[in-house]
Amino acid sequence: VTSEPTFTVVHGNLAPDGAVIKTAAASPALLRHRGQAIVFHSYQEMRDRIDDPALDVTPDSVLVLAGCGPVGAAMPEWGMIPIPRKLLDQGVTDMLRISDARMSGTSFGTVVLHVAPESAVGGLLARLRDGDVISLDAAAGELTAEVAPAVLAAREPVLPPITDLRAGRSWTASTSPRRLGDATTTSCRRARSARSGSPNRSSAVPDR
Amino acid sequence: VQAGVRAVGGLPLAFPVMSLSEDLMAPTAMMYRNLLAIEVEETIRSQPLDGIVALGNCDKTVPAYLMALASADIPALLVTGGFRVPVTFRGERLGSGTSLWRYDDERRAGRLGDADWARLETCLGQGLGACNTMGTASTMAIMAETLGMMLPGSAVAATGDPRLTASAEAAGRRIVAMAGAGNRPSAVLTEAGFGNAIAALAPIGGSTNAIIHLCAVAGRRAIRLPLQRFADVSAAVPVIADISPVGAGLMPDLAAAGGVPALLAEIAPHLDLSVPTAAGPPLGDLLTGAGRRGGAIRPVDNR
Numbered sequence: 001v002t003s004e005p006t007f008t009v010v011h012g013n014l015a016p017d018g019a020v021i022k023t024a025a026a027s028p029a030l031l032r033h034r035g036q037a038i039v040f041h042s043y044q045e046m047r048d049r050i051d052d053p054a055l056d057v058t059p060d061s062v063l064v065l066a067g068c069g070p071v072g073a074a075m076p077e078w079g080m081i082p083i084p085r086k087l088l089d090q091g092v093t094d095m096l097r098i099s100d101a102r103m104s105g106t107s108f109g110t111v112v113l114h115v116a117p118e119s120a121v122g123g124l125l126a127r128l129r130d131g132d133v134i135s136l137d138a139a140a141g142e143l144t145a146e147v148a149p150a151v152l153a154a155r156e157p158v159l160p161p162i163t164d165l166r167a168g169r170s171w172t173a174s175t176s177p178r179r180l181g182d183a184t185t186t187s188c189r190r191a192r193s194a195r196s197g198s199p200n201r202s203s204a205v206p207d208r
Numbered sequence: 209v210q211a212g213v214r215a216v217g218g219l220p221l222a223f224p225v226m227s228l229s230e231d232l233m234a235p236t237a238m239m240y241r242n243l244l245a246i247e248v249e250e251t252i253r254s255q256p257l258d259g260i261v262a263l264g265n266c267d268k269t270v271p272a273y274l275m276a277l278a279s280a281d282i283p284a285l286l287v288t289g290g291f292r293v294p295v296t297f298r299g300e301r302l303g304s305g306t307s308l309w310r311y312d313d314e315r316r317a318g319r320l321g322d323a324d325w326a327r328l329e330t331c332l333g334q335g336l337g338a339c340n341t342m343g344t345a346s347t348m349a350i351m352a353e354t355l356g357m358m359l360p361g362s363a364v365a366a367t368g369d370p371r372l373t374a375s376a377e378a379a380g381r382r383i384v385a386m387a388g389a390g391n392r393p394s395a396v397l398t399e400a401g402f403g404n405a406i407a408a409l410a411p412i413g414g415s416t417n418a419i420i421h422l423c424a425v426a427g428r429r430a431i432r433l434p435l436q437r438f439a440d441v442s443a444a445v446p447v448i449a450d451i452s453p454v455g456a457g458l459m460p461d462l463a464a465a466g467g468v469p470a471l472l473a474e475i476a477p478h479l480d481l482s483v484p485t486a487a488g489p490p491l492g493d494l495l496t497g498a499g500r501r502g503g504a505i506r507p508v509d510n511r
Binding site for chain 1 (some may be wrong): 234236243246275308311318343345346361412413414415416422423426427428439440442447449454455491
């Protein structure tokens, strides 16, 4: 059906504990790619900026959505970041995207998922900024932010606030937002890494 | 299921557990997968049950059940509800999720108007069942059958297909026999069993979520599945199921091509054929005669 393998695992300074690409659903031309990052540190920031006509984005840009791992946001299926409208208008259908979130099995595109460690527990995604150059070489298994370690270390990490997780969502204009319960959100804050399957902290099996 | 249990002298008792709806739960149904696993495990542990048939569908329910059953470790089978029959829009069958994402881009680009969008919504919402693409629901059902936690041939079927009802009744009969024989999940949720599941995940172009869920289920049996293993197996076993979003077909096409038994027969060299199936005999016995029907399952040498 395709000559690409279903999954490829990549490592590098952005994902020392690994990340996953569904290479079979990706664009082969983007599996080796280098571009400037546009970094969203929350889903809301992404929604607010993605279709902004002033967004400084080209088809070669790398879209990054951080703060959405198991601890940061209960790991929702937000990894297939929408293509910015100004590029959709130009006929662009795929871009390199990177996230600590998951994506639906029904989704497709060149998306690096499950980046670990996630932003909320000290992952480098929290220290990325717009304009950083990111390179992916899927065949070589490499995902790298081309930023000097000293520069990264000097930056303040942008962490997802727990209030975002507990706020829930309001579905229509007539329903008020619901606050989620403490038990599950607290347990989520203690979830293990995606590479262990994100079980509860009480799980008998250690992370590594 | 209850008719099957009664037919062979068992006493069926139905009990409810929380339902994880994929579409609407905030912030994501993933936050509740572990909670459902705890609920099912503790319900099983706290009640005098000899065996269990876990009924569910969709992304988080199946892995949560597998986690719970792996830990509780009493004789157990899963029965899933099947996939939604595809509806046609603008002359093409809509694939759950996949078609929505494509048309959402069309809408945002101004190429799909409000009236067409409204019509698309009614088409996407029609009928019961899980996603008819190779989404996480389809993928996890295939994983469950491959692991020997579902009766052979039952994971890939349309919701409402009478064969699905028949396989549910068969599961009721089978669980009574399994309870009598003491067939526990720990006998199939083994290193070899997870090896087969990983081998089956590659040729279907399965969901990335299955990696997370399989790691969590294996963790319940103190088995660790390194991430790299999924990539290594993917490099060795090609995609042969022509199902969206990786391929062009939809789940009915995989059902017509013979479902999981036909798929596993095609990749038999990559499997441990000595592991037991949920029906009892080893996987190798099942695959004899499950061979090629063509269609959406390509031969490995002509993908």
